[in-house]
Amino acid sequence: MTKDKIKKAIDAIGLPRLIVFCFFMAIVITAAVNDIDVASYFSSTLKYFGMWGILVLAMLPSIKCGIGPNFGVSLGIVCGLLGTLLAIQFNIAPAVEGILPGFGPWASMFFAIILSAVLSWLVGIAYGKLLNMVKGSEMTVTTYVGYSAIYLMCIVWFRAPFNSGEIIWPLGGVGVRNSVALETSFGWLLNDFLGFNIGPVFIPTGIILAVLLVSGFVFLYFRSKTGIAITAAGSNPTFARASGIDVDKMRVKGIALSTVLGAIGIIIYNQGFGYLQAYTAPLAMGFICVASILIGGATTTKATIMNVLIGTFLYQGLIIFTPPVSNHLLAGTDISDTMRQIIQNGVILYALAQTKGGD
C-alpha cells in the first residue's frame, strides 16, 4: 500500500526531477557543512534563474506546437544580439537620457526588445516553414539550424558596418568585438531594479518580475483561441485537422513565438551579465535551455510553465553550487565543467530515451 503510494508520488514528480532535486539538496548541504558561502551562491542562483528564465521559456511554444524542444533557439538569440547592437549603435540610451533623465537604459532595452522581436518573428516564420518540410526529424534539423545560425552570424559580426566605438574592435576597423559592454546602454538594469537584500541574500526583483511577466503573457496566450489551437495541433494533428485547423500554420506560429522568446531572452540574459557576447559564445545555449525544461519535468511532447520555472531554477542551482563544492572536495581539480556537461547532456539523452506515448 505504502509502496504503491511512494511509487505514485515518484511517478507524479518524475524520477529525473527527483534525482536532480536530491542531488541539488545534497550539494547545498555539503556546501553548508564545508563553510562555503551558501548565501552568496544562492543569490547567484536567483540571478541566473532570472537571466535564463525567458530563454528556457522559449522551449515551451515549440514543444506545445508539436515540433519538440527548439535546439535552434540560437536563431532567436542572434536576432536579440543584433537588436541590442543596433540599440548601442544608434545611441538610444544617451539620447533619451538627455531628454528624460533616468529613462535612457529603459528606452535602450525596449528599443532592442521591440526591434529584435519583429526581426525574430519574421525569421521564426521562415524557420517554421522549413521545419514543416522536415516533419519527423525536427530535433535533428533544429540542432543543425542552431549551429548554422551562429556560424553564419559570425561572418556578419565580422564584417558588419557598425561604427560605434563601443562595438568595433578597440584598434578600429569594422566588425563586432568579442564582448561588448552594456554599461552605457542597459547593463544590470533589471537586476538592480527594486533589488533588495534579505540578510546576505540579494533578491534581483526586476529580473524575476520580468520572467514572471513574460511567463504570464505566454500562459495567457495558451489560453486564447489561437493558443489552444496550437496546443491541439501539437498534441494530435489529425484531431486538429478534423476541427478545421491548419496544423502547419499553427506550427509556424509556435516556432515563431519560440524564436521571439529566444530574442527577448538573450536581451534579458545580457543585461544581467553586463556584456553582450557575439560569435560562438551562444553556441551551447540551446542545449542548456533544452536540458533545463526537461529537468523541470517536461517531455519532448508536453510542457508547462511550471516545468520551465522549476527546471531553470534546478539547473542553474546545480551549475552554480557544484564548482565550489567539487573544488572544495577535490582540491586542485576543475571538474565543474565536466559535471555540467554530463548533467546537461545526460538529461537530454534521458528525456529523449523516455519519449513515449500515453498519458
Add this chain to the structure above:
Amino acid sequence: MENKYVLKMEGITKEYFGNKVLKGVDLKVRPGEIHALMGENGAGKSTLMNILFGMPVIHSTGGFGGTIEFNGEPVNIENPHKAMQLGIGMVHQEFMLIPGFTVAENVKLGREISKATIASSVFGKSLERLDKPAMAEDTRVALNTIGLGVEDYAMVAGMPVGYMQFVEIAREIDKTGIKLMIFDEPTAVLTESEADRLLDTMRVIASKGIAIIFITHRINEVIEVTDSMTVLRDGTFVDRLETKDTTAARIAELMIGRQVEKLVDDMEEDNRKISDEDIMLELKNFYVDMPGEKVKGIDLKLRRGEILGIGGLAGQGKVGIPNGILGLYPASGEIHFDGESIDPTKLGDALHKGIAFVSEDRRGVGLLLKESIEQNITFTATQIQGKFLKHFGPFTQVDYKATKKHAQDMIKALDIRCTGPEQYSGRLSGGNQQKVCLARAITMDPKLLIVSEPTRGIDIGAKKLVLELLAKMNREQGMTIIMVSSELNELRSLCDRIAIVSDGKLTGIFAPDASDAEYGLAMSGVTEGGNA
C-alpha cells in the same frame, strides 16, 4: 478419389482473450479444386487461415481447438515453417517481396541453389556461390506456368502492383511439393484485366492438381472460378456448397443472413416530414483519395430530416465519403449543402457551413487523449464558431467557466461516466469516449451530423445508448444524420434508407427491410440499383 480431401479442418474453435472468434468451423478441400472461403469482415476467415498456417499469433494466444488433417494424416502445424514443409503456400495480401532484388532472387529467396567454392569447403555452406543460371531457369519455368511475361532478372522495385502479385504466386508454385495454396483476397489490389488473368492462372495451377483456397468478397469471381465454397458468418460454419448448385443471390443471403434484432426501441411517434424535394446534401461525381478507402465517383442525395445509412465492407470506400466531405483527404467533385456549395479542398469549409463529424478513428482523430473532457467537448465549437470565448479587444481568452458548465451539462445529458469534466479523455472507456465525441459534435449545433462507425469497439450496452441518442436527436431536434457503419444490422435498425458502397461506387440504396440477398449482392459489388 472424388471425395478424398487434401485438407480437412474439423470443429475448429479459437478464442482471443475470452472472445470467441471461431465456434466450430469445418473446412474441406479436395486436390485440384478451387475452394472459396467466404464471409463478411470479422467472420473469421483470417483467423482460420492463420491457424492453418501455424502463425505465432495463434499459439501465443492459447492455441485452438479442433483437428487438422492434411493429405489424410492428422497434422500438428505449430509454425509457418511446418506448414511450408507440408506443402501449404500462401499468397499474401500485402506483398512479401524485397524491392531491391530481382524476380529470380525473390522467387528463390531462402531456397537458393548454390555451388561449392573453396571458401565454403573451409567455412561451411553459407559461403557457397549462388548458381544464378539454375535459379533463373527455375524461375522461368514458374513464370511460364502462370504466363507472366517479365524477365527473371528484372528488379521488383517499380513493377506494377499486379506483377508483384504474380511474382508472389511464382514463388509459391516454385516450391517443390506444394499441394495447397491460399490466396488471401488477391484481386483486391488488381485492375480488372489483371484480376481476370489471375483467375486464369488459378485455373492453370488447379489443373496441376494443386488445391486452392480463395478468400474474397467478390461473389462474381467465386461463381466464375471456384468449384466449391465454405461460407462463414460471425465465426460459425454456415454451409459448404458446390458452386454449380448455387446462385449469387443464395451466397449473398448466406453471408449476411441474420435476424435484424431491434437495437433501438421504436420511438413513440414519428412526425418527421421527409420529402424527396427537400434535399439537404447532394454529392455529384464525388471522388476521395483516402488510402484504403477510396471513393471513385459517387452521386448521392440526402433528404432533410432523414437518417441515411452508408454501408459496405471494409476498404470499399464508405468511410472515405465523410472524410472527403470534411476535407481531411484529397477529394474532388461537387458538394451542395443547404443552398451553398462546399469546397472539399478547403479544410474546415464543411465545419463552417454547419456539418459536424464524428470520426471512425476515435483515439486517433476523435480525441485529444491528453486533454480534459471539457476541452475535448468544446474545442471544435471554440475554433469554428468562437463559442466559449471572452474577447478583450483583439485578444481572446477561453471562458473556462462557461466551458466547464457546458461540459457538465453534456456529461449529464449523455450520461458520460467520468470523475468530472477535468478528467483526461484518454482515461475513459470506449463507449464514454464515443459520447465525448458526440458531445463535441452536438456542441456545434450542426445542421447535419455525420457519424462514422459510431459503435466500433464499444460494448453492447453503450452501443444501444449511442444509437438511441442518435435516434432521439433525429426525432426530437429534427437533426439530419448520415451514419456510416460496417454493421449492417445497426444501419437497418436505425436508418430510413441505406446506401451500399462497393469498390468506391454506389451499388444501391435500399430500404431497411430489403432482403439479405439484395444487401449481400450490393455489398459484393453486383449493381442492381435498389428500391428506395
